[in-house]
Amino acid sequence: MKIALDAMGGDNxxxxxxxxxxxxxxxxxxxxxxxxxxxxxxLKRLKAVKRYDEKRITVRHASEVVDMDEATSQALRKxxxxxxxxxxxxxxxxxxxxxxxxGHSGVAxxxxxxxxxxxxxxxxxxxxxxxxxxxxxxxxxDAGANVDCKPxxxxxxxxxxxxxxxxVYGIEEPKVxxxxxxxxxxxxxxxxxxxxxxxxxxNINFTGNIEGKDVFTGLADVVVCDGFIGNTILKVSxxxxxxxxxxxxxxxxxxxxxxxxxxxxxxxxxxFKRRTDYDESGGAPLLGINGTCIICHGRSTSxxxxxxxxxxxxxxxVNINKIISDEIAMSHKHMREQHIAEG
Amino acid sequence: MKIALDAMGGDNxxxxxxxxxxxxxxxxxxxxxxxxxxxxxxLKRLKAVKRYDEKRITVRHASEVVDMDEATSQALRKxxxxxxxxxxxxxxxxxxxxxxxxGHSGVAxxxxxxxxxxxxxxxxxxxxxxxxxxxxxxxxxDAGANVDCKPxxxxxxxxxxxxxxxxVYGIEEPKVxxxxxxxxxxxxxxxxxxxxxxxxxxNINFTGNIEGKDVFTGLADVVVCDGFIGNTILKVSxxxxxxxxxxxxxxxxxxxxxxxxxxxxxxxxxxFKRRTDYDESGGAPLLGINGTCIICHGRSTSxxxxxxxxxxxxxxxVNINKIISDEIAMSHKHMREQHIAEG
Numbered sequence: 001m002k003i004a005l006d007a008m009g010g011d012n013x014x015x016x017x018x019x020x021x022x023x024x025x026x027x028x029x030x031x032x033x034x035x036x037x038x039x040x041x042x043l044k045r046l047k048a049v050k051r052y053d054e055k056r057i058t059v060r061h062a063s064e065v066v067d068m069d070e071a072t073s074q075a076l077r078k079x080x081x082x083x084x085x086x087x088x089x090x091x092x093x094x095x096x097x098x099x100x101x102x103g104h105s106g107v108a109x110x111x112x113x114x115x116x117x118x119x120x121x122x123x124x125x126x127x128x129x130x131x132x133x134x135x136x137x138x139x140x141x142d143a144g145a146n147v148d149c150k151p152x153x154x155x156x157x158x159x160x161x162x163x164x165x166x167x168v169y170g171i172e173e174p175k176v177x178x179x180x181x182x183x184x185x186x187x188x189x190x191x192x193x194x195x196x197x198x199x200x201x202x203n204i205n206f207t208g209n210i211e212g213k214d215v216f217t218g219l220a221d222v223v224v225c226d227g228f229i230g231n232t233i234l235k236v237s238x239x240x241x242x243x244x245x246x247x248x249x250x251x252x253x254x255x256x257x258x259x260x261x262x263x264x265x266x267x268x269x270x271x272f273k274r275r276t277d278y279d280e281s282g283g284a285p286l287l288g289i290n291g292t293c294i295i296c297h298g299r300s301t302s303x304x305x306x307x308x309x310x311x312x313x314x315x316x317x318v319n320i321n322k323i324i325s326d327e328i329a330m331s332h333k334h335m336r337e338q339h340i341a342e343g
Numbered sequence: 344m345k346i347a348l349d350a351m352g353g354d355n356x357x358x359x360x361x362x363x364x365x366x367x368x369x370x371x372x373x374x375x376x377x378x379x380x381x382x383x384x385x386l387k388r389l390k391a392v393k394r395y396d397e398k399r400i401t402v403r404h405a406s407e408v409v410d411m412d413e414a415t416s417q418a419l420r421k422x423x424x425x426x427x428x429x430x431x432x433x434x435x436x437x438x439x440x441x442x443x444x445x446g447h448s449g450v451a452x453x454x455x456x457x458x459x460x461x462x463x464x465x466x467x468x469x470x471x472x473x474x475x476x477x478x479x480x481x482x483x484x485d486a487g488a489n490v491d492c493k494p495x496x497x498x499x500x501x502x503x504x505x506x507x508x509x510x511v512y513g514i515e516e517p518k519v520x521x522x523x524x525x526x527x528x529x530x531x532x533x534x535x536x537x538x539x540x541x542x543x544x545x546n547i548n549f550t551g552n553i554e555g556k557d558v559f560t561g562l563a564d565v566v567v568c569d570g571f572i573g574n575t576i577l578k579v580s581x582x583x584x585x586x587x588x589x590x591x592x593x594x595x596x597x598x599x600x601x602x603x604x605x606x607x608x609x610x611x612x613x614x615f616k617r618r619t620d621y622d623e624s625g626g627a628p629l630l631g632i633n634g635t636c637i638i639c640h641g642r643s644t645s646x647x648x649x650x651x652x653x654x655x656x657x658x659x660x661v662n663i664n665k666i667i668s669d670e671i672a673m674s675h676k677h678m679r680e681q682h683i684a685e686g
Contacts, residue, residue: 134589144524147532181487181574189490189571212578216586228532229575231524235555236576240583243559246477251611261607268594268601 001030003312004087004096005305007037008065009103011298014038017102018045020305025056027306031313032056034096037065037083062086065103068298072106076114084108088115091291097316098292100283100308102300109145109286109295116291119321121328124153125288126227127295128161129234130281135218139165139174143284144231151194154178154224155202156328160287161222162204163327167318168311169221177210177220179229185209191226199224203334282307285315287324292316344373346655347430347439348648350380351408352446354641357381360445361388363648368399370649374656375399377439380408380426405429408446411641415449419457427451431458434634440659441635443626443651445643452488452629452638459634462664464671467496468631469570470638471507472577473624478561482508486627487574494537497521497567498545499671503630504565505547506670510661511654512564520553520563522572528552534569542567546677625650628658630667635659 007017014037021033032055035042039061046057064082066075079085084103088111090096101108109127118125126142141161146153158176165174178195180188185196187209199206210220212233225233252258262269282304283296292315294308350360357380364376375398378385382404389400407425409418422428427446431454433439444451452470461468469485484504489496501519508517521538523531528539530552542549553563555576568576595601605612625647626639635658637651 132586132590134586134593147524179575181490181571181578192571211582212575212580213582213585215579216582228524228535229572232522232555232572233575233579235524236558236579237555237583239554239556239559240580241587242556243475243477244584244587247475248611250477251614252608255611257607258609258611261604261609261611264600264604265595265608266601266604268591268598268604271594 001097001313001316002032002034002095003309003316004034004036004090004099005309006084006087006099006101006103006108007035007042008062008083009101009108010296010300011068012300013102014042014045016300016302017305018042019302020300020309021057022049022052023302023306024309025053028310028313031309032058033309034058034060034090036060036062036087036090038062060086060090066107068104070104070107072104072110075104075107076110084111085115088112088291088293091293092116098294098312100294100296100305100312102283102296102298102305102308105295105298108293112286112289112291112293116289116293119288119290120325121332122156122160122288122324124149124156125286126157126160127230127284128164128287129230129284131215131234131237133216133218138215138218138220139222140230140233141222141224141287142227142230143234144227145286146227148228149191149226151191151198154191154195154226155198156288158199158202158204158206158222158224159328159331160324161224163324164285164287164320165221167320167323168314171221173205174221175207175219176204176222176224177207179212179215179223179225179233180209181211183209183211195224201335201338203331280307282311285311285320287320290321292320344440344656344659345375345377345438346652346659347377347379347433347442348652349427349430349442349444349446349451350378350385351405351426352444352451353639353643354411355643356445357385357388359643359645360648361385362645363643363652364400365392365395366645366649367652368396371653371656374652375401376652377401377403377433379403379405379430379433381405403429403433409450411447413447413450415447415453418447418450419453427454428458431455431634431636434636435459441637441655443637443639443648443655445626445639445641445648445651448638448641451636455629455632455634455636459632459636462631462633463668464675465499465503465631465667467492467499468629469500469503470573470627471504471630472573472627474558474577474580476559476561481558481561481563482565483573483576484565484567484630485570485573486577487570488629489570491571492534492569494534494541497534497538497569498541499631501542501545501547501549501565501567502671502674503667504567506667507628507630507663508564510663510666511657514564516548517564518550518562519547519565519567520550522555522558522566522568522576523552524554526552526554538567544678544681546674623650625654628654628663630663633664635663
């Protein structure tokens with residue numbers, strides 16, 4: 001499938017974006033990429049490459065770029081020819097199957113939402129981020145698209161996350177847990193207590209509340225929360241992992257044996273980094289819109305871009321949006337019937 | 344000062360509690376401990392100890408124990424002779440300067456609040472937990488006492504946290520930050536945006552929003568949030584630190600050189616553990632009540648109990664409650680004056 005790549009978005013754009021596209025096309029036969037951005041710059045970069053499949057990497061010009069610190073509303077209103085906007089427009093027109101951006105994530109989300117619109121039955125699209133556990137990985141949803149939520153929103157996040165996990169990882173009944181501050185049914189704040197009741201009646205494998213200390217053990221496949229909590233979990237985890245490595249290094253320096261030990265452990269540390277590496281997960285999909293949109297970290301490397309293109313292709317191939325809309329429609333039906341049955 | 348220790352509370356009570364008391368009395372000349380609980384059991388344990396200062400470790404009988412999974416309201420209503428209740432009552436009657444408990448934290452907080460009452464000017468007492476950073480430590484407040492908060496509550500958490508940090512660590516103007524999902528002033532949810540405005544006018548060194556990725560770098564001394572967020576941060580950090588160590592070990596096993604390297608790194612890993620060790624921080628104070636109350640982890644070791652007794656003694660000595668009440672009164676005055684000055 002053809003993926004539209006915002007070639008100008010990200011801290012290391014367009015270098016890593018072009019490289020990521022080249023890597024993806026070289027590795028996956030069924031992916032083609034259209035690079036969106038300053039065509040002079042992009043064509044020049046491609047020309048410097050010795051050999052690549054010219055039919056599967058094309059360039060489309062966009063005259064503007066959204067800066068990383070630009071106000072979302074202003075970028076959305078004024079930059080109609082930005083690389084992210086042109087890329088999203090391609091999906092709208094059916095000229096691309098999906099869009100990938102490592103640019104200003106707020107603008108990317110808002111553009112996708114404005115142009116592609118919400119999927120049928122979805123009130124609030126959400127960001128789903130894959131995080132590592134001791135055993136494998138879990139999906140955190142919402143990771144930051146909606147900072148103030150109603151119970152119904154979290155119900156939909158749960159349905160979307162469950163459908164996504166099933167479609168992408170082939171797990172029949174993903175274990176869906178609600179982020180709370182105690183495992184007991186009655187623990188939580190006003191929001192989560194209401195959500196708990198809704199999730200109990202939903203047509204998913206709801207396994208109850210989960211505490212922060214258990215999310216990394218692999219108890220849940222999908223962890224549901226509002227975007228403020230989700231974004232906090234994401235960033236605290238990022239910060240703590242970095243801090244732990246720094247503290248460990250500080251303890252090592254000055255201890256000769258430890259330094260040597262660290263060097264000997266290098267392969268293990270590399271293996272660990274691979275497991276927790278953001279680059280491997282390939283960005284985060286914005287679920288619940290009419291189209292496939294993958295948001296990448298601003299600090300994305302070419303490998304991260306490559307993996308995001310892979311995930312975008314995968315989601316477009318399975319038609320994730322139809323799966324999600326069907327799931328939500330079915331769940332609404334299920335909850336209505338249950339409601340009638342209960343009297 | 345005399346500290347009342349709930350000797351029956353905690354996963355390893357009364358063993359580690361008695362040991363912790365013995366350690367504290369041996370190490371600090373100005374601490375004496377009254378062990379509250381089943382006097383037969385406690386006296387028998389003390390009798391087995393060869394030598395200790397009998398004047399500084401005493402026993403008071405309490406006929407009941409609160410179980411770890413008991414409902415808070417029920418324990419509060421029915422168990423008037425529980426070890427935690429008798430301990431808190433001692434503070435109320437002036438027979439002890441502070442209370443320390445590693446038992447059911449909900450019951451300990453509720454008992455302290457019910458018996459000792461809120462301090463003047465405080466609407467919602469809060470739990471303050473000390474967490475490690477790359478450079479030192481920061482105070483997280485509220486770490487779980489209040490799951491649904493109003494902006495005014497967070498303002499008071501900030502004032503209490505700032506006063507506490509100043510009193511205990513001798514830092515003149517602790518840097519107080521608001522937990523949010525972006526550094527910019529306008530980032531956050533409805534609650535934090537309102538709190539931001541209040542903190543800007545408060546008589547503290549407010550340094551703006553802080554993101555999860557920055558809390559462990561040492562940017563802030565005090566990080567303010569509601570109890571749901573705070574408890575989530577606390578538990579996610581606990582879970583992630585454990586998961587990282589497990590993942591690292593899994594990567595090491597099967598690699599001979601790495602295994603050897605790990606062994607050589609042992610002293611560094613021990614040093615790191617000491618920095619992040621819960622046992623070192625000595626429990627968490629419930630701030631904003633008329634009395635000093637330290638809540639410890641259920642899994643507390645004797646070292647954790649010892650350190651909690653030390654912190655309890657320190658807080659009672661500086662009269663933390665008066666400091667907090669004065670700070671809040673002064674801040675109210677300051678904000679009123681500013682309000683008048685502005686129009």
